[in-house]
Amino acid sequence: MQAVSRMRGGAQSQLMLGGDDNLWVVKFQNNPQHLRVLANELIATRIAGAIGLSVPKTCVMDVSQWLIDSNPQLTVDHGRRGSEMCSSGLQFGSQFAEGRTPQHVLDFLPDNQLHKVQNLEEFAGMLAFDKWTGNSDGRQAVFERGTGEAGYRALFIDQGGCFNAGEWNFRDAPLQGVFARNSVYSLVTGWESFEPWLSRIEGLRPDVLSGIIEAVPPEWYGGDRRELQALMKKLISRRFRVRELIEQFRQSSRDPFPHWRKDVPVVAPGRLALYRSKVMYTMAPLWSPPEALAAALLAH
Numbered sequence: 001m002q003a004v005s006r007m008r009g010g011a012q013s014q015l016m017l018g019g020d021d022n023l024w025v026v027k028f029q030n031n032p033q034h035l036r037v038l039a040n041e042l043i044a045t046r047i048a049g050a051i052g053l054s055v056p057k058t059c060v061m062d063v064s065q066w067l068i069d070s071n072p073q074l075t076v077d078h079g080r081r082g083s084e085m086c087s088s089g090l091q092f093g094s095q096f097a098e099g100r101t102p103q104h105v106l107d108f109l110p111d112n113q114l115h116k117v118q119n120l121e122e123f124a125g126m127l128a129f130d131k132w133t134g135n136s137d138g139r140q141a142v143f144e145r146g147t148g149e150a151g152y153r154a155l156f157i158d159q160g161g162c163f164n165a166g167e168w169n170f171r172d173a174p175l176q177g178v179f180a181r182n183s184v185y186s187l188v189t190g191w192e193s194f195e196p197w198l199s200r201i202e203g204l205r206p207d208v209l210s211g212i213i214e215a216v217p218p219e220w221y222g223g224d225r226r227e228l229q230a231l232m233k234k235l236i237s238r239r240f241r242v243r244e245l246i247e248q249f250r251q252s253s254r255d256p257f258p259h260w261r262k263d264v265p266v267v268a269p270g271r272l273a274l275y276r277s278k279v280m281y282t283m284a285p286l287w288s289p290p291e292a293l294a295a296a297l298l299a300h
Helices: 036-050 065-070 122-133 197-202 206-213 225-237 239-250 272-276 290-298
Strands: 002-006 014-017 023-027 058-063 075-077 083-085 089-095 140-144 153-157
Touching: 023 036, 023 058, 036 058, 036 089, 036 122, 036 206, 122 153, 122 197, 122 239, 197 239, 206 225, 225 239
Parallel strands: none
Antiparallel strands: 002 014, 014 023, 023 089, 058 089, 075 083, 140 153
């Protein structure tokens, strides 16, 4: 593994070249935001991947003390409290846009290109996900384009703010967890625009979540498994509030869905949605990467 550069952002992640010759964004346990953001990243990114959203591959990365000592640039700046070396041990790794070089990835597109993003409709699905998981940060995405490809695809990154970051509670607000520009929601015309992701959230089986949280190292949440289980219990109970939370955003001063058809009724959340869902879920192996989880879930 080789350190490349520090990334922008409050967590002060490091871009690193892995032994697989792919680029990885690594968040360290002693990041300035909170220890739990590592757990949030792993859990939320894998859940998002399991319901079919475009998110990076993730892993638990073992960073040796030798690597830290050999790369003096691997530091964390704590402002007035000074700086320290990044911690060794188990850290969170997120593959950088399928391992591509930074030249193939943009973090901003102007509106005249944004509406041409190949998977623009996924922003509606990600909105449902962020409302469900109580993302207290603005929705982050990068735009990648492979060699020879005509357009960009959005890749949804930075799930550390889910579950209200280190607080592990849900502080719902209409303008919380949304993308900064309304243009990404230009395809939303009604509730059907949030499918299939909304039905997959409402129909998600608790044992799928259990399999995902098994991969979280105890040192990322202080070792108290009861707190992690309590968080997942709250998340399960919130599945049928997502429509209500989206409706609050729709009625907000942002007016995010100008193309919402006036004849589309508001669908009240409730257990009926579980039985209406056409997606039935199965348990994937606990070690499965997000794409394997998605394959297992979407095959039914």
